[in-house]
Amino acid sequence: MAFLTLKDGTGLYFEDIGKGRPIVFIHGWPLSGAMWEYQVEPLMRAGFRCVTYDRRGFGRSDKPGEGYDYATLADDVAQLIEHLELRDATLVGFSMGGGEVVEYLSTHQKDGRVARAVLVSSVVPFLLKTSDNPDGVDARMFFDRQQALRNDRPGFLTEFAEKFFGVGIITSPISMPMLAATREMAMQASPIATIQCVHTFSHTDFRAKAAAIKIPVLVIHGDSDENVPIEISGKRAAELIPNAELKIYPGASHGLFFTHKTDLNADLAAFASEGRIALAEAAE
Helix, strand or coil, rough: EEEECCCEEECCEEECCCCEEEEECCCCCCHHHHHHHHHHHHHCCCCEEEEECCCCCCCCCCCCCEEEEEHHHHHHHHCCCCCCCCEEEEEEEEHHHHHHHHHHHHCCCCCCEEEEEEEEECCCCEEEEEECEECEECCCHHHHHHHHHHHHHHHHHHHHHHHHHHCCCCCCCHHHHHHHHHHHHHHHHCCHHHHHHHHHHHHCCCHHHHHCCCEEEEEEEEEECCCCCCHHHHHHHHHHHHCEEEECCCCCCCCHHHCCCHHHHHHHHHHHHHCCCCCCHCCC
């Protein structure tokens, strides 16, 4: 087990596996770096160095009572990248993690350690409904989510996991054990971090910062994502970011890192490699 002690004394759990061009994975809310299990092993075999970590307050990292704003969270990413002395890295952010990607590129990209970025089912550029963002999500929904977490966190997370993967009344794209494992992963998080991060990812406006990104960005989003609808997130992010490519996964829900892992892994390998051996060839 590896921990990085951050500048404020918080212990950040991380895993650094494989050799080659680095890919840094930022997990979604309310999970941990363990969600990337189905990316790390195949991409490592394809010749990549895979770095995952648990956001402060989540997984095996320390759980302070504060520090859940994007400025602090992106600074945590920067400290990890510097600690590992990464260069020519691909930064991959899922859901809430997309915000850390944009914040990092806006604030910490001066040394050029990150060469390209991927936003997967990301909250970028801005979820909240406001006068200048009329198609966003009403603030009441996020308030209700926080209240549900305070009232019955296991109950809320059980229902959340089903919607997360697009589980319906008749069919399910995942197994019941996978649903249970996802809930248990979420339950490892601090209740404080879980609740505070709802406000962070819903109320942070990344529109100006997204428009200023200068490196290549791949935006991947499912067109059946009910947690973060593609119309107000993925499509708009691709329109705002100057050098962005949008790839839509038909029928994919929010948790496409599992339901569409084969497609995602191939797309990540191709985007991060710039001509290196393809994932499918490496797996043979």
